[in-house]
Amino acid sequence: MTGPRLTPLAQSLPASVPFVGPETQERARGRPFRARLGANESLFGPSPKAIAAMQQAAAEAWKYGDAQNHDLRAVLAADLGVPPETIMVGEGIDGLLGYLVRLLVAPGDAVVTSEGAYPTFNYHVAGFGGVLHKVPFAGDHEDPEALIAKAAETGAKIVYLSNPDNPMGTWHDAGRVQAMIDAVPPGTLLMLDEAYIEFAPEGTAPPLDPADPRVIRMRTFSKAQGLAGARVGYAIGAAPLIEAFHKIRNHFGMCRVSQAGALAAWGDKEWLAHVQGEVARGRQEIARIARANGLTPLPSATNFVTIDCGGDGALARRVLEELTARDVFVRMPGVAPLDRCVRVSVGDAQALAVLAEELPAALAAARG
């Protein structure tokens, strides 16, 4: 008996995972985390209206979801001031990134991103045989000009920028990003990941212009709306590109319960303001805890704070391991020089109290 024959590309890929999930770690450790601060989830939870909508929709889960995501696209379009045909709803930004890369990247095609930027984007690019070209962060920021230069040099199909950026939490203002859009080389698409945009200062996002074919923007219900587990993201782009998703997407891939939750979450602006306030407070508290331990918090426009541990990657790795051993789930950037930091999601008071309690001993052990 012989087995199936994988494609040469599939054969060449490792069985990798961009992130190890907290549940996976908990099973390996044999006990749960006390503070879940590693995945930039919203510990403040979804809007009570979203919870209620999902609870009501649960009984209707026997029906496939609406393949057109009509109602959600309609309210997004109305509120964002763009036509519905310039919005694609999908299975989280992760799912949409997979579709986008599949549409644009054939084996050997160039793609540009930053050293240390979102690993799941890189995973999709590798998964479709693209060739990644990376430019370093400039300071603790992604470097728009270097990204554009590399895209021009390599003839890239896609150039990726997150703004605000993950894993550092920094951001560029709208003018700088618009200048990057205006500099996108012919035939390149700027993939502008705005997963954290609701936590950024006014003036961080350039105006939406879905007539512009040079950029696609992606946003999510996973962060500010607290629906990471529901898997709802959306892309805003020029209609021909949005239309192309229909060529390959899993038309009935959206959970009906999640559609209902996202719709209700979008309508609850009070909850959004509440979460934004909690996140702003939580960032200050994480910064305070960091400073109290002699560490340097980076400015953040996201729902996490990246903390410079003041040494090299090996030190930060030990800090992370010691925090993990003390039941605090955090993550860290993957490459130097960003990996001198650990990344801590904003938690509620209880989770941040655990952080404050455990960080001194974790630091001492890491340095010892």
Add this chain to the structure above:
Amino acid sequence: MTGPRLTPLAQSLPASVPFVGPETQERARGRPFRARLGANESLFGPSPKAIAAMQQAAAEAWKYGDAQNHDLRAVLAADLGVPPETIMVGEGIDGLLGYLVRLLVAPGDAVVTSEGAYPTFNYHVAGFGGVLHKVPFAGDHEDPEALIAKAAETGAKIVYLSNPDNPMGTWHDAGRVQAMIDAVPPGTLLMLDEAYIEFAPEGTAPPLDPADPRVIRMRTFSKAQGLAGARVGYAIGAAPLIEAFHKIRNHFGMCRVSQAGALAAWGDKEWLAHVQGEVARGRQEIARIARANGLTPLPSATNFVTIDCGGDGALARRVLEELTARDVFVRMPGVAPLDRCVRVSVGDAQALAVLAEELPAALAAARG
């Protein structure tokens, strides 16, 4: 400004949809269906325990789902008597089919299926540049021997069989399917779609043998468990193939609420038995309605009944249109000679009463 450059394959694909959803039809019609009998959903709903589990999980939707689907895989493995590493949980069979085709099918690779079989499988094959070879149904059954012969002739990467089969509702016994497995040509994988297996007579599914690399089986929570809108399917296959899914899958693609719902649904064998009983009764009722109108119901091992309208595809198409105009959502096979039929999902008493009420006039209009 120039736009992004799609891959040649993506450029060549139409913006198609394998099925038009009922909500899309309702928006076009301007009014809702009275009987939702077209998508083989379970009108009996999910288990009350699954609904309760989803309602409870809704408040936890701020957490990403467990990337390993550990708990669900553990109970599936224990109950099915296979190792957990031979089970892959994914975003419905549709999602898993996309991953499978991506793993195995490069542009130009041959794939074999039946004329009129599951369109979403064909959509994925086309989407990755595969070349579909189709063999006709034999009578109203898929033809295992012809499928195997065509796979051998074309050197197919995948040969697809659904058992019980969609859209006709017929089935082969386990011996016939096992003989097909044993005849799979070297280097071909049998994709055995068992979405409807819970509705089939004992002796329809061959024993699970995850040591056998020649076949992958896919099952779903969308049908008997009534969770179509939750998007949970699973594949059972040899460990090396199951492991390969990790190379390309969306690791955090599963909804946390759906994971909870599926786990609870799997544990509620009483509800499964209840649904099986209702479906058996409903099949008889649809058959009765068909016969009372001079039509011929096909035997069914699924949660739908395919009804021979006694004419050609044009007649059945008119019957479908007239039923639609009377607010009854049904579907029909896409190709001759199967398209002499319409396909009616088993509904509850209320939905089938609507069918009984509207079918005579729909038939008269279709014939007139």
